Amino acid sequence: MKQTLAQTGKELPLYEQVARDVRGLIEQGTFRAGDRLPSIRQLSQRFSVSINTIMQAYTLLEDQRLVEARPQSGYYVRSRVPEIRGPVFKSKDFLAPTTVTISNVCHQVMCNMMNKALLPLGSAIPHIKNLPVDKLNRIMASEVRRLGEQSVSYQMPPGYERLRVQIARRALVAGISSGPDDILVTSGCVEAVSLALRATCRAGDTIAVESPFYFNFMQMIADLGLKALEIPATPREGISIEALRYAIEQDKISACLVITNFSNPLGSLMPDERKRELVELLASHDIPLIEDDIYGDLTFGNERPTAAKSFDRSDLVIYCSSFSKTIAPGYRVGWAIGGRFQGEMERLKMMMNIATASPSQLAIAEFLANGGYDHHLRSIRKIHARNISQMADAVSRYFPAGTCMTHPSGGFILWVEMPVGTDAMLLYHRALEQGISIVPGPLFSLSNKYGNHIRLSAAQWDERIEQGIESLGRLAHELLPG
Numbered sequence: 001m002k003q004t005l006a007q008t009g010k011e012l013p014l015y016e017q018v019a020r021d022v023r024g025l026i027e028q029g030t031f032r033a034g035d036r037l038p039s040i041r042q043l044s045q046r047f048s049v050s051i052n053t054i055m056q057a058y059t060l061l062e063d064q065r066l067v068e069a070r071p072q073s074g075y076y077v078r079s080r081v082p083e084i085r086g087p088v089f090k091s092k093d094f095l096a097p098t099t100v101t102i103s104n105v106c107h108q109v110m111c112n113m114m115n116k117a118l119l120p121l122g123s124a125i126p127h128i129k130n131l132p133v134d135k136l137n138r139i140m141a142s143e144v145r146r147l148g149e150q151s152v153s154y155q156m157p158p159g160y161e162r163l164r165v166q167i168a169r170r171a172l173v174a175g176i177s178s179g180p181d182d183i184l185v186t187s188g189c190v191e192a193v194s195l196a197l198r199a200t201c202r203a204g205d206t207i208a209v210e211s212p213f214y215f216n217f218m219q220m221i222a223d224l225g226l227k228a229l230e231i232p233a234t235p236r237e238g239i240s241i242e243a244l245r246y247a248i249e250q251d252k253i254s255a256c257l258v259i260t261n262f263s264n265p266l267g268s269l270m271p272d273e274r275k276r277e278l279v280e281l282l283a284s285h286d287i288p289l290i291e292d293d294i295y296g297d298l299t300f301g302n303e304r305p306t307a308a309k310s311f312d313r314s315d316l317v318i319y320c321s322s323f324s325k326t327i328a329p330g331y332r333v334g335w336a337i338g339g340r341f342q343g344e345m346e347r348l349k350m351m352m353n354i355a356t357a358s359p360s361q362l363a364i365a366e367f368l369a370n371g372g373y374d375h376h377l378r379s380i381r382k383i384h385a386r387n388i389s390q391m392a393d394a395v396s397r398y399f400p401a402g403t404c405m406t407h408p409s410g411g412f413i414l415w416v417e418m419p420v421g422t423d424a425m426l427l428y429h430r431a432l433e434q435g436i437s438i439v440p441g442p443l444f445s446l447s448n449k450y451g452n453h454i455r456l457s458a459a460q461w462d463e464r465i466e467q468g469i470e471s472l473g474r475l476a477h478e479l480l481p482g
Contacts (some may be wrong), residue, residue: 014049015056019064021047022057026066026077034389037067037075070301070409076385079392082404084235084417097206097227097251098446105425105443106215112437119468120457121431122439124264124413126325127460130380135371136328140363147362154355157346159185159335163365167335170368174296175310176319176337184336184346187356189294192320192336194220195348196290197255199341200318201226205254208247210239212415212444212453214264214292217257228446229253235406235415238263238270241277248285255288261305262295265415265444265455267408275308283314288341293321294334297377299410300385315339323364325411327376331360384412387458394466395456398473400480414456421481422452430475436468 012020022043025031038046043054058075061067068078113123144151150160158164164180171178186192201207203225209217211230221228229247233239239258247253258278260270270278282289291308299305309319318341322334333356338345349355367373391414392405402419418424424440431438441453456469 015053015060018043018047018049018054018057019060022061023064023066031077032390033077033079033393034386035077036073037077039074068407070385073301077389079389079405079407080396083407084404084415097229099227103215103219103443105440106219109437109439109443110216112432115437118432118435118437119464120437120459121465121468121472122437122455123457123459124325124455125329125457125459126380126412129460130383132327132367132371132376136331136363136367139366139371140359143362143366144359151359151362153358155185155358155361156355157184157349158342159183159356160358160361160365163333163361163368164335166365166368170373171307171319171337173304174293175306178337182337182339182342184338184342184349185356185361186320186322186334186336186349187353188324188332189292189320189322189334190216190220191349191352192322192334193217193257193290193292194224195345195352196288196318196320196336196338196341197221197224197226197257198348199338199344200255200288200290202254206251208244208253208256208287210258210263210266211447212265212441212450213257214259215439215443217292218443218446226254230445230447233263233266233268235266235268235408237274238266238268239278241274241281244278245281248281248287253285253287255290256282257290257292258308259292259295260308261293262298262408262411262413264295264411265413265439267406267411267413267415269305269409270308272306275306276311279308279311279317283312283316286316289317291317291319293319294325295411296321297326298381298384298412300381300388301409302378305410309337312339318345326380327367327373328360328364331364332357333360333364381410384410384458387412387461388414390461391456391458391465391469394469395473398470400473400477403476412457412459414458416454416456418452418454418476419480420452422476422479424450424452424454427454427472427475427479430479431472434471434475436472438472 040051040054044051067075069075164183167183168178168180206227206229208229208231210233231239231243293307309317319337400419404417406415428440439455441450
């Protein structure tokens with residue numbers, strides 16, 4: 001049934017009337033945060049107006065921050081929670097390398113993620129219901145039967161050839177042209193990054209990292225006896241190129257470690273031009289870039305973002321990723337494209353653990369070839385996008401006024417900034433007492449930053465998770481200063 005636009009005493013342009021009516025549907029709850037709105041063609045038919053009028057209406061709603069466009073996917077209702085903007089770097093800001101120390105809290109947080117008695121509000125692990133468990137189990141059983149000897153033999157570095165062929169084909173989507181021999185299969189992305197650090201640095205060297213930064217990598221840097229130089233990053237553009245350029249002029253930097261697409265915890269997506277600038281800046285100083293792109297396949301749109309590696313002309317970018325966030329965290333299958341460091345990384349891999357488990361490699365290779373990986377990605381992208389919006393909406397309702405949050409366009413991680421003075425570490429301990437696990441912000445820095453920040457995970461969303469957010473918000477209210 002066609003719908004006519006409501007009339008007002010003062011006639012509005014048609015596109016404003018459409019925008020008003022769509023806004024009313026959002027405000028009355030017909031469409032909630034994360035919901036996909038009717039397509040441009042559907043609204044055009046419903047209101048009997050031109051497609052151009054609908055496009056103008058949606059543009060107006062975007063300007064009012066009520067909706068957001070996702071490339072090749074449509075328009076969605078935005079969360080109302082204010083967005084974190086991030087710092088603006090000034091050359092007078094003091095940047096200095098810091099010796100990294102092992103944190104007992106980091107170890108405790110990792111253990112909390114595996115504790116089934118806790119509600120996992122901070123765990124950056126995909127929810128089991130969103131993984132192709134049955135299909136993978138069938139594929140592994142079939143491949144083990146079909147390739148019996150290979151399944152129990154070492155797949156020596158660089159790894160199972162059929163898997164490397166499939167990874168090379170998928171890398172093209174990220175803009176990377178590499179052959180199977182350029183790829184090293186690793187035991188997850190963590191090992192890929194560890195091998196990259198070992199191949200490029202020595203104890204006492206300084207690594208440039210974005211801030212805030214994934215706490216587990218901080219602990220890895222500490223274990224290798226390296227120093228970390230925190231470079232400010234923003235949710236919109238990722239690591240500050242200006243600050244990194246300044247840091248390179250002031251200190252000797254041996255490598256730079258960055259999560260380019262949907263970083264952990266900011267969820268930032270570096271624009272292509274900034275990726276190019278990053279690669280060119282580091283290449284001009286002969287500094288290797290270690291690129292972690294583990295979340296790149298989890299974009300909310302239909303088009304996967306490019307990798308910084310796609311702009312590499314000097315073989316100085318070491319590209320690291322895995323299937324842990326998309327299909328099988330327990331399979332521990334990752335990979336690296338090491339460029340000029342490939343040979344050394346293969347040697348180090350062999351010394352560390354000889355090879356990655358063979359059955360996992362066989363199963364992942366078959367899944368990529370014939371298991372419908374792209375179909376699976378389309379499904380979980382929609383799930384994560386909706387979960388992110390619903391969790392953000394819940395935070396806006398239950399947390400103290402003044403709370404703001406990142407608005408990622410991929411992945412399933414949210415970075416929440418509570419009012420100044422709210423103690424994230426105390427909130428972490430209070431939440432544990434109530435059976436809730438989160439990750440406190442101070443773990444993502446070496447400089448006592450992010451004391452009022454927490455990382456949340458939207459890997460799953462249900463009534464129990466919403467109740468957990470409500471409880472967490474109540475605790476945050478109790479911890480408000482004054």
